Amino acid sequence: MFSYLDYENTDGLAKTIGNIEGTKSLVNSGTKVKRLSATKDEAKNIKDIFAQKNVYTYSDRKGTKEVLNALDSPKILHLSTHSFYGKDDKSNVDSLLKSGMALSGYNNFIAKEDTRGIMTALEFSNLNLYHTDLVLFSSCESGLGNIYSSEGVYGLNKGAKLAGAKRVISTLWSVDAIASLKLTNSFYKYLKENNMKGYANALRETKKEMIKEGYAPFYWAGFVENGID
Numbered sequence: 001m002f003s004y005l006d007y008e009n010t011d012g013l014a015k016t017i018g019n020i021e022g023t024k025s026l027v028n029s030g031t032k033v034k035r036l037s038a039t040k041d042e043a044k045n046i047k048d049i050f051a052q053k054n055v056y057t058y059s060d061r062k063g064t065k066e067v068l069n070a071l072d073s074p075k076i077l078h079l080s081t082h083s084f085y086g087k088d089d090k091s092n093v094d095s096l097l098k099s100g101m102a103l104s105g106y107n108n109f110i111a112k113e114d115t116r117g118i119m120t121a122l123e124f125s126n127l128n129l130y131h132t133d134l135v136l137f138s139s140c141e142s143g144l145g146n147i148y149s150s151e152g153v154y155g156l157n158k159g160a161k162l163a164g165a166k167r168v169i170s171t172l173w174s175v176d177a178i179a180s181l182k183l184t185n186s187f188y189k190y191l192k193e194n195n196m197k198g199y200a201n202a203l204r205e206t207k208k209e210m211i212k213e214g215y216a217p218f219y220w221a222g223f224v225e226n227g228i229d
Helices: 038-049 065-070 106-112 156-162 177-193 199-212
Strands: 002-005 058-060 076-080 083-085 099-102 118-120 134-138 145-148 152-155 167-171 223-227
Touching: 002 038, 038 076, 038 177, 065 118, 076 177, 099 156, 134 156, 134 177, 145 156, 152 156, 156 167, 167 199, 177 199, 199 223
Parallel strands: 002 058, 002 076, 076 134, 134 167
Antiparallel strands: 083 099, 099 118, 145 152, 167 223
16 A cells, blocks of 8 residues: 655755645646645555555655565555646657656656656556556546547556556546545445455445435546456
8 A cells, every 4th residue: 555655855946836635636747746644544544444454555755666666466556646647748658658646755756857756657557466456546537548449548547457457446537635535445344344355336335325425426426446346
């Protein structure tokens, strides 16, 4: 689990934009991002739910590209961070280079083009996830990307599938950090209650619960699951 990451660089070379904690979107390249405080609670809740399981958390400055690259097909890979999709990028570069996520030290990428703090969808596709049941991107617009008629959407979602993940949960728009905390907490509870089976059903039951509690579709409908259930 990658959560509550420290994106900060220490040399102050990049300008800081306003507080963006309300959503988890990487606004655009060239802007610093701030730590998402709600993800600290998200990580704690997930660890509490799976108290008897091996849950490894990479937070603060530990959630780096090197650590992510070294993972050997975890059962579930949960990533709570900022993500991006360059929808206005009309260049001919590989579409998987136009989507990605921020990792620990991302702001060093902004200041000094240090790529250890960023992972593109293309890089994500090279991970070893062939025995991974689920990749959950708890981040904005992680389900977006360039669309190809014969191949579907090329973004982080596609990168995870190419890496071997059986299922992916991603988002179609900017998600509210507090609502996503509620959603992921309920999702993993339903999943555990069903002995780690029925991922699509766990997400469906979570959405039904949020509807009953009065959450508008904006807060839950953007989370979508695809893959083999």
